[in-house]
Every structure is written in structure tokens, then in C-alpha cells.
């Protein structure tokens with residue numbers, strides 16, 4: 001079935017900077033009346049969402065990603081009709097349940113039980129329908145003990161659990177979810193992802209905002225990347241998350257990083273880490289360049305064989321290379337040292353064009369690791385490896401693995417295809 005259930009055309013939302021337009025308490029209204037005596041600049045506006053158009057088909061799970069302030073929550077609020085667009089419009093076909101960052105939508109003075117009935121009624125469900133779903137909602141939320149306690153006494157995580165349980169179980173046709181995972185614990189996060197998968201398998205549509213790219217990739221088939229309120233990229237989720245990570249990392253390429261001093265319990269720690277390309281510090285490489293990693297370390301007590309591990313991860317989240325010298329008979333220092341430099345020689349770089357990060361760990365024994373995650377960022381540039389203008393297809397894999405192609409006819413010797421040797425090293429090096 002390919003019915004369009006959400007159609008957004010040229011939607012935009014303009015806010016006045018510094019003004020929170022909704023959910024104002026009487027207290028705020030009064031204090032604003034005193035404050036705003038002609039002092040506000042008349043044209044201080046911001047477009048939180050600008051000229052956004054897209055369509056979502058029934059059963060699609062769409063991830064909405066972007067940096068803080070990119071306009072994700074505003075877009076969901078526009079779809080949920082919590083706020084009105086300044087321009088453009090959005091058509092949604094079906095019963096909508098939303099879980100937005102503006103709060104759970106619950107009434108603080110009512111109990112969990114009363115709030116479930118209220119939310120169901122707002123969603124247009126009959127009392128009998130809600131009664132039928134009630135036990136399932138309570139069981140999912142795991143707040144049975146507090147179901148007759150007023151919401152104002154719930155922790156933020158508990159409130160969110162109940163809100164998610166309500167939104168997910170009241171059989172919405174369209175579910176809009178903003179950042180719920182950030183409040184719950186890891187187990188509850190997994191449960192939410194599973195539930196959203198069930199919902200989409202049942203043919204319902206989900207729009208999911210999260211900064212947890214792993215969750216977004218697990219759950220969503222397609223994605224929309226917002227940048228400063230406009231759609232920067234949309235399409236298959238892997239392409240969209242990779243575009244996001246590339247943009248995030250681009251400004252942060254760094255061939256050398258000094259590492260802040262680690263906790264006291266680390267007896268051996270890294271002071272700085274670097275990427276070397278053909279022997280020189282550099283964070284922009286090409287496939288085939290000679291790459292090494294250099295780690296300057298210190299140790300409280302003299303040490304003869306530091307154990308170092310590194311992980312290179314692509315902007316798509318794939319672990320490209322993971323290596324360490326724990327089991328290797330690698331060189332020792334001739335005498336124990338309290339400081340030194342370790343060089344990990346990776347040889348010719350077999351990575352396709354893209355952005356990559358490097359994480360490291362260092363220890364004397366596995367129980368006292370100093371670990372630094374995604375500390376270095378480097379990019380690999382596109383390269384005409386075959387010298388014929390055809391660039392390797394980087395979207396298909398992150399490794400460039402040279403392969404010899406040979407052909408054999410039945411009962412004849414194998415013929416090796418005469419290919420020009422790949423041009424790996426840079427001219428003049």
C-alpha cells in the first residue's frame with residue numbers, strides 16, 4: 001500500500017526571538033506586560049522552519065535529525081497542530097498521537113489512571129476502548145505502583161514512560177515522537193524502539209526525532225535532515241545520517257589532539273594522539289596514503305609494554321578497523337619507562353572516501369583502561385585510483401579492497417585480465 005498519509009507543502013514557522021508564545025502562565029503574562037513597554041525590537045524574528053515540503057506514505061518510519069535548534073521540534077508541533085504555520089500547510093490523514101518535548105500533555109493534579117482516560121478521550125477513543133487497553137498501558141509503563149498517584153509526584157522518566165505507553169497503545173494511525181529516549185533508561189529505550197517497530201509493522205506511520213543515531217538507524221527506513229529550519233537532505237536513512245555526521249565532523253578534522261588528564265585510577269594515560277599521513281601530521285588523506293597513529297603517553301609507574309588499541313569508525317557508524325597489541329608479541333621497551341610514544345603503523349590506507357573518527361584505549365592491564373572515544377577525526381578524499389576518471393563507489397562499502405579479476409573458459413588456462421596497476425601513492429611522494 002502506498003497511500004500518502006502526511007503531505008507537507010512549503011511550511012514555515014516564524015518566531016519572535018526570545019518570545020515563548022505558548023504555555024504561558026498568568027504570572028508570565030503579567031510580568032511581560034510590565035517588561036515589554038516599547039523596549040522590544042520590532043523585527044527580531046527567526047524562521048524556526050522554512051519552506052519545508054515532504055510526503056510520508058502509510059507505514060513509513062521517518063527519522064527527523066539535525067543539530068540543536070534545527071527546527072525538529074517545531075516541525076513536529078506544526079504537524080501535531082500544537083502551533084500554527086506562518087506559511088504553507090500540512091495535511092495529515094488519520095488519528096494522530098504525539099509525544100512532544102513540550103511535556104507529556106498530562107495534567108499534573110490528576111493521577112496516572114485519570115490521565116490515561118483523559119489522553120484517550122482527547123485522541124477520540126471511547127471509554128470501552130480505553131478500558132480494553134488500560135492494563136497493557138500500565139504494564140508497559142512499569143508504573144503500576146504509582147498509577148493512583150497524581151502526576152506531579154512522578155519523576156520525569158516515569159512521566160515519560162506513561163506518556164509513551166499511552167501514545168503507543170491507543171492505536172494512533174500516525175505517531176509523532178520527539179526525544180523520548182533521552183529520558184528513559186537503556187532498557188526502556190530498547191522497549192520503546194521495539195514498540196515503535198511493532199507499530200510500523202502494523203501499517204502505522206511514525207515520525208521520530210532523536211539525537212540517538214543508532215536508534216534512528218535501527219528504527220527508520222527514511223530520514224530528513226534539517227539544517228537551520230530547511231531540509232538539507234532527505235532519503236534512505238543511512239544516507240541522511242551519514243550526511244549529518246559528515247557535516248558535524250567536517251569542521252572538527254584534527255590531526256593532533258591533546259587529551260585532558262584522566263581520572264586518578266588510571267595508572268597509564270594518553271597525553272596526545274595524532275594521525276600521520278606519509279609521515280606528516282595530517283587529517284586529510286587519500287586512499288592508499290601511508291597512515292599511522294601516534295600516541296604520547298605517561299605512566300605513574302615504569303612500564304615495559306603498554307597495551308594500545310584503536311578503533312576507526314565511519315560516519316555511517318560502521319566499525320572499519322579495530323586492532324590492539326594485547327595478544328601480539330609486539331616490541332617492548334628495553335627498560336621500563338614512565339613516558340613515551342607509541343606508533344601504530346597502519347600501512348597503505350584501504351578506506352574509501354568519507355569521514356572517519358578514531359577512538360583509543362591504553363592500559364597496563366585490561367582492568368585500568370584509559371579510553372578516549374571518537375577523539376580524532378579525519379577525512380579520506382575521493383581518488384581516481386584507476387586513472388580512468390571512474391571513482392570507486394564509496395556508498396557501497398568503507399573498504400577499498402584491490403581485487404584481481406580473472407577469466408577462465410572451460411578446459412582452458414586462466415587468463416588474467418590486463419589491468420593498469422592502481423595508482424595509490426600520491427605523485428611526488
Ligand SMILES: Nc1ncnc2c1ncn2[C@@H]1O[C@H](COP(=O)(O)OP(=O)(O)OP(=O)(O)O)[C@@H](O)[C@H]1O
Nearest residue numbers: 015016019020021048067068069070071072073074
Ligand atoms: N516558542 C518559540 N518562540 C521563539 N523561538 C522559538 C520557539 N520555539 C522554538 N524557537 C526557536 O526556533 C528554533 C528551532 O527550535 P526547535 O525547538 O524546533 O529545535 P530542535 O531542532 O528541536 O532542537 P533540539 O535538538 O535542541 O531539540 C530555535 O532557534 C529556537 O530557539
Ligand SMILES: [Mg+2]
Nearest residue numbers: 072073074101
Ligand atoms: Mg527539539
